[in-house]
Amino acid sequence: MARKRKGRDISGWLVVDKPAGMTSTSVVNKVRWAFNAKKAGHAGTLDPDATGVLAVALGEATKTVPYITDALKAYTFTVRLGQATNTDDAEGEVIAQSDLRPEDDEIKAALGQFVGDIMQVPPKFSAVKIDGQRAYKLARDGEDVELAARPLWVEELLMTDREDVDHVTLEMTCGKGGYVRSIARDLGQALGCHGHVRELRRIWSGPFDATDGLTIEQIDEMAKQPELDQYLRPIEEGLADLPEVKATPEGATRLRNGNAGMVIASDVDYGEECWASLDGQPVAVGTFKAGELHPSRVFVLPQE
Incomplete structure (x- = not known):
């Protein structure tokens, strides 16, 4: 039986203004500790002596990391x-x-x-x-x-x-x-x-700017405090380069189970990669075909 990972089921992006002299992995570990999060990762390594934007994904946002890694x-x-x-x-x-x-x-x-x-x-x-x-x-x-x-x-x-x-x-x-x-x-x-x-x-x-980044000192000051959560950005910011489609309630249920689900799309072409939302929440990323989204990644959020 797999060991259950400790920590909070919290999902989203945190923009960090990485200081010189710190590895990207150390920044991720610091953020995971500060949020007491179960899972964290980053989108694009910076050399230890480099500074600036290090986008850290928590929880389900880690499923959108490839889209930030691929972005300009x-x-x-x-x-x-x-x-x-x-x-x-x-x-x-x-x-x-x-x-x-x-x-x-x-x-x-x-x-x-x-x-x-x-x-x-x-x-x-x-x-x-x-x-x-x-x-x-x-x-x-x-x-x-x-x-x-x-x-x-x-x-x-x-x-x-x-x-x-x-x-x-x-x-x-x-x-x-x-x-x-x-x-x-x-x-x-x-x-x-x-x-x-x-x-x-x-x-x-991608969509993340250094001017919006928290310093390590700020993260330390707010660590494990409710005020830190307000700096967490939505999962869907990691999907900024993909078109959005709207899932129907029934379609969202199917998508969450890993099946193709009905979506409402206007400017999406057949075979195009996009992401589906329901009531403002991301449901899945996948390929649009004939009125349905065929999922490749499904988001499992606590409220679901």
């Missing part, structure tokens, strides 16, 4: 020119240097090659798996890590500031799986001067 995200980051490191950020060892410093116009001209559909090689110190092992573990053990290039959609990459001759600040909007450290490394190579990330902040992720 925006980052602002500072590149240190003239130095390459083995980790592609400021925490690593400097492995190459250059006295060359490109002009602003040269930097702006080089950014174009990193916009659109590009192929990107993840950093050697990353969580990408190689034969079942994390690349960063192999790299720390001194192994020569070779990672294959992966496709990435970059919607926008802009130069927003030039602090001094050694530093340039960029803002990037991209799709799933983007490594800012790789952009800094490859930009430095393209400019012939090397480069690595000095600072990195995720300013928004």
Whole structure:
């Protein structure tokens, strides 16, 4: 018999403004503890030294995590020119240097090659798996890590500031799986001067914005208090990129049992993925076919 997980049956999203020096997993554990929640997860890892939006899903909201992971995200980051490191950020060892410093116009001209559909090689110190092992573990053990290039959609990459001759600040909007450290490394190579990330902040992720995020200090202050619950955002915010259809009462009952159920849809095409609601509550995510939703994920909420 499976052990029953302890904690509250609470569901929703919490936007956290992650501080530097804390892992994404540590943030999730902190949020789970603060809410005394049974289940929690996050949508999109941030490096320990990165700050900004970490969207944490509680309970049934964890079923919508893939839709936030797949959504567009925006980052602002500072590149240190003239130095390459083995980790592609400021925490690593400097492995190459250059006295060359490109002009602003040269930097702006080089950014174009990193916009659109590009192929990107993840950093050697990353969580990408190689034969079942994390690349960063192999790299720390001194192994020569070779990672294959992966496709990435970059919607926008802009130069927003030039602090001094050694530093340039960029803002990037991209799709799933983007490594800012790789952009800094490859930009430095393209400019012939090397480069690595000095600072990195995720300013928004899908529907979630850093300006709405709670700090770890705020979470600690309100931990296990009723006032913390008011910052929990609805499950359906994780479904913002999917069209909504309305389930009939009978259809909702069928959907909750894992069967196709009748829904009312207006601007949804046959075979399109969407989500169904009843009385403002999410019921299921699935595929729309001939007036019915065929569920792939079903939400089981306490009030049901």
